[in-house]
Amino acid sequence: MAAFSIHGDIVWTETKDSFRSIENGYLNIKDGKIESVSSENPGYETIETDGALVIPGLSDLHLHAPQYAFMGLYMDEELLDWLNNHTFPEEGKYGNMEYAEKAYSAFADALRTSPTTRVSVFGTIHTDTVLLLMKKLENAGLSGFAGKVNMDRNSPDYLTEDTSVSVKETERFINECNSFAEIKPIITPRFVPSCSDGLMEALSSIRKKYNLPVQSHLDENLSEIDWVKELCPWSRNYADVYRHFGMLGEESIMAHSVWLDSAEIDLLASTGTYIAHSPSSNMNLSSGIAPIRRYLEAGCNIGLATDVAGGSTISMFRIIEDAVGVSKLRWRFDEKSGSPLKFSEAFYLASKGGGSFFGKTGSFEKGYDADVVVLDDTESTVLRPELSAEKRLEYYAYRHADKPVKAKFLKGKRVL
Amino acid sequence: MAAFSIHGDIVWTETKDSFRSIENGYLNIKDGKIESVSSENPGYETIETDGALVIPGLSDLHLHAPQYAFMGLYMDEELLDWLNNHTFPEEGKYGNMEYAEKAYSAFADALRTSPTTRVSVFGTIHTDTVLLLMKKLENAGLSGFAGKVNMDRNSPDYLTEDTSVSVKETERFINECNSFAEIKPIITPRFVPSCSDGLMEALSSIRKKYNLPVQSHLDENLSEIDWVKELCPWSRNYADVYRHFGMLGEESIMAHSVWLDSAEIDLLASTGTYIAHSPSSNMNLSSGIAPIRRYLEAGCNIGLATDVAGGSTISMFRIIEDAVGVSKLRWRFDEKSGSPLKFSEAFYLASKGGGSFFGKTGSFEKGYDADVVVLDDTESTVLRPELSAEKRLEYYAYRHADKPVKAKFLKGKRVL
Numbered sequence: 001m002a003a004f005s006i007h008g009d010i011v012w013t014e015t016k017d018s019f020r021s022i023e024n025g026y027l028n029i030k031d032g033k034i035e036s037v038s039s040e041n042p043g044y045e046t047i048e049t050d051g052a053l054v055i056p057g058l059s060d061l062h063l064h065a066p067q068y069a070f071m072g073l074y075m076d077e078e079l080l081d082w083l084n085n086h087t088f089p090e091e092g093k094y095g096n097m098e099y100a101e102k103a104y105s106a107f108a109d110a111l112r113t114s115p116t117t118r119v120s121v122f123g124t125i126h127t128d129t130v131l132l133l134m135k136k137l138e139n140a141g142l143s144g145f146a147g148k149v150n151m152d153r154n155s156p157d158y159l160t161e162d163t164s165v166s167v168k169e170t171e172r173f174i175n176e177c178n179s180f181a182e183i184k185p186i187i188t189p190r191f192v193p194s195c196s197d198g199l200m201e202a203l204s205s206i207r208k209k210y211n212l213p214v215q216s217h218l219d220e221n222l223s224e225i226d227w228v229k230e231l232c233p234w235s236r237n238y239a240d241v242y243r244h245f246g247m248l249g250e251e252s253i254m255a256h257s258v259w260l261d262s263a264e265i266d267l268l269a270s271t272g273t274y275i276a277h278s279p280s281s282n283m284n285l286s287s288g289i290a291p292i293r294r295y296l297e298a299g300c301n302i303g304l305a306t307d308v309a310g311g312s313t314i315s316m317f318r319i320i321e322d323a324v325g326v327s328k329l330r331w332r333f334d335e336k337s338g339s340p341l342k343f344s345e346a347f348y349l350a351s352k353g354g355g356s357f358f359g360k361t362g363s364f365e366k367g368y369d370a371d372v373v374v375l376d377d378t379e380s381t382v383l384r385p386e387l388s389a390e391k392r393l394e395y396y397a398y399r400h401a402d403k404p405v406k407a408k409f410l411k412g413k414r415v416l
Numbered sequence: 417m418a419a420f421s422i423h424g425d426i427v428w429t430e431t432k433d434s435f436r437s438i439e440n441g442y443l444n445i446k447d448g449k450i451e452s453v454s455s456e457n458p459g460y461e462t463i464e465t466d467g468a469l470v471i472p473g474l475s476d477l478h479l480h481a482p483q484y485a486f487m488g489l490y491m492d493e494e495l496l497d498w499l500n501n502h503t504f505p506e507e508g509k510y511g512n513m514e515y516a517e518k519a520y521s522a523f524a525d526a527l528r529t530s531p532t533t534r535v536s537v538f539g540t541i542h543t544d545t546v547l548l549l550m551k552k553l554e555n556a557g558l559s560g561f562a563g564k565v566n567m568d569r570n571s572p573d574y575l576t577e578d579t580s581v582s583v584k585e586t587e588r589f590i591n592e593c594n595s596f597a598e599i600k601p602i603i604t605p606r607f608v609p610s611c612s613d614g615l616m617e618a619l620s621s622i623r624k625k626y627n628l629p630v631q632s633h634l635d636e637n638l639s640e641i642d643w644v645k646e647l648c649p650w651s652r653n654y655a656d657v658y659r660h661f662g663m664l665g666e667e668s669i670m671a672h673s674v675w676l677d678s679a680e681i682d683l684l685a686s687t688g689t690y691i692a693h694s695p696s697s698n699m700n701l702s703s704g705i706a707p708i709r710r711y712l713e714a715g716c717n718i719g720l721a722t723d724v725a726g727g728s729t730i731s732m733f734r735i736i737e738d739a740v741g742v743s744k745l746r747w748r749f750d751e752k753s754g755s756p757l758k759f760s761e762a763f764y765l766a767s768k769g770g771g772s773f774f775g776k777t778g779s780f781e782k783g784y785d786a787d788v789v790v791l792d793d794t795e796s797t798v799l800r801p802e803l804s805a806e807k808r809l810e811y812y813a814y815r816h817a818d819k820p821v822k823a824k825f826l827k828g829k830r831v832l
Binding site: 069070071072073074075076102103106280283284285286287288289312321324325326328329331332333334340342343381382383387391394395397398399402 | 488748818
């Protein structure tokens with residue numbers, strides 16, 4: 001099907017402040033790209049959705065595949081204890097292909113039926129199981145990036161690499177994942193505390209050599225920030241460490257970024273670095289609430305993220321809900337941090353906002369990749385007949401976050 | 417079955433600080449009461465759950481039946497706007513039996529398959545449809561209270577009663593719901609802004625005459641609190657208004673109670689008044705985060721509540737998750753408000769804590785009402801074989817909040 005239409009109630013956001021929608025409309029797709037949204041059928045072969053909601057695929061800018069197994073567990077601890085007591089021991093298991101096969105299958109299956117089409121995923125230090133993960137993500141109909149994690153200090157023995165091995169394995173990883181069409185490699189220093197300056201320098205060189213994006217963690221937790229100050233006394237702030245190693249920019253995702261100071265906000269905004277806002281995780285791990293309104297006003301690039309398994313959901317709808325919710329609490333505690341996010345704004349960040357990291361995705365404007373999700377909302381409120389498509393989407397997002405989607409297309413190709 | 421056992425992995429909280437559990441155990445029930453939990457089968461007829469989790473029924477201390485239809489909608493507004501723009505217009509429809517039949521059926525169905533066994537529900541001002549609601553709740557296997565709402569000022573015309581009509585209808589309501597075995601009447605002044613002093617006095621008299629409990633709203637939103645100060649200049653604080661009208665005590669539920677000052681905390685603690693903590697609603701309506709640790713330390717009676725539809729869930733598991741989550745954010749913004757709630761504490765509040773309002777329910781101690789919920793957690797993580805029953809419950813609560821429960825018993829009688 002070089003050209004086809006999807007017929008349904010079509011909703012998307014081109015700007016954050018309002019939805020666009022055409023009910024009983026046609027989403028017209030040609031050669032994998034959005035051609036138009038129209039009220040009339042342009043005469044293409046048409047996929048009927050029986051009055052379902054048709055929305056852009058959502059982008060999850062940050063999640064950890066090896067943490068999916070304990071998502072929803074161990075929620076009584078803060079970041080650094082939680083890492084040492086649960087996360088690292090679990091990640092240690094992914095040197096075992098058999099275990100990874102089982103656990104990554106469950107992870108990919110969950111994403112397959114979710115509204116997510118694009119991801120940027122952390123694996124573990126173990127190259128071979130990260131390659132397995134990429135294959136599973138690709139088979140599950142996703143596009144995006146996955147990274148072999150680098151860690152050469154301040155980690156348990158079983159997750160601490162020799163710096164030279166970490167570097168060598170990273171190049172092997174990059175070379176061995178050539179065969180994937182949709183899931184590409186991303187340089188993934190875990191975070192400053194677990195990567196020596198030498199490792200960071202080497203990763204920065206590899207990144208330039210292969211022209212790859214990068215993902216890491218920034219300003220998640222106050223104790224972590226103090227620790228980075230001790231580890232890098234030469235730095236002006238946490239973000240400055242990544243800047244120093246050439247790891248900021250439009251090809252860079254900095255997860256969390258809860259506690260950016262003014263200088264860091266300016267630095268991320270001026271470099272175009274993406275903030276992966278992870279409201280569920282930042283609540284679960286007592287990290288705080290990122291002042292997203294301030295970041296938006298500063299012109300930062302922002303997407304949303306589940307941060308499995310700091311986040312206790314793999315559903316971007318739940319993350320949209322949480323982003324709206326915690327922004328209200330932040331505003332209540334500190335009105336200076338700016339007005340709460342509206343539903344349309346959170347949806348925009350989850351679709352076009354974060355999607356822009358992957359190219360032109362997350363909107364139904366002409367020339368965008370045809371990443372499309374179809375939602376069956378016949379199971380709905382008694383008020384459904386009087387609701388607009390936008391309101392039906394709000395209801396679905398709040399009430400059916402974990403329901404498998406009805407159909408999904410990636411670059412015009414049906415994947416579910 | 418005068419005596420029987422339920423065989424499964426049994427988990428409950430007798431105190432808030434830790435779970436009790438017996439895996440592969442027998443919950444022994446006689447004449448509708450818990451007799452014991454044992455590792456051995458006492459020889460009663462046994463209901464097999466095939467290794468499911470067996471927990472006490474949960475109590476939802478505050479929710480609005482007529483708001484269920486728009487639960488998950490209109491989340492971009494604060495309390496007073498949200499009431500005027502959406503809540504009141506919807507509640508106005510419940511003078512119509514046909515509409516109420518449809519909407520209350522959906523509400524009762526949702527509760528029927530939920531882990532909730534006890535409720536304290538707001539209806540609307542319309543006596544006849546509140547009676548219909550009570551019948552539906554009773555048929556859905558629930559126990560607890562439902563109230564005809566009283567409003568005689570500061571409300572739209574279609575929801576403003578003449579004081580005398582409001583009083584008369586309240587007595588009619590009380591007299592006409594005699595036939596229900598499990599759902600009993602509760603006096604329900606909506607909140608101070610919508611009830612004149614004269615109405616409050618009359619309701620207080622009716623309450624004494626019929627020896628009934630009472631439910632209302634307290635200190636939810638800062639604008640609401642300012643308004644109450646204007647309306648009742650004679651009061652020392654918002655809680656003092658309810659005290660003045662004899663509406664505090666162990667038979668009283670005060671919803672929200674987000675912004676209690678020290679005097680109000682002392683007043684609620686000393687009178688034994690129940691706080692219905694509604695974390696989801698308090699987030700959605702930008703109300704704030706109740707400092708539950710402080711209230712616990714002051715000795716307040718506290719239960720959890722969905723507050724449908726300020727809350728965007730009818731699942732008490734989701735409320736447990738939210739109670740834990742927002743307590744972490746509160747602590748992060750104001751460490752003086754006390755340490756975050758642990759999962760066991762939130763579960764305790766949702767079971768035995770709030771359950772105590774209804775009598776001896778919410779625990780598996782001898783003599784407690786046999787309110788029992790069975791959860792099928794075979795759909796679980798790859799880690800399940802190594803998890804304790806308590807951890808399996810945490811996983812279930814975070815991951816399967818909306819999944820229909822496998823079986824449910826009220827006072828030893830199977831209702832699902």
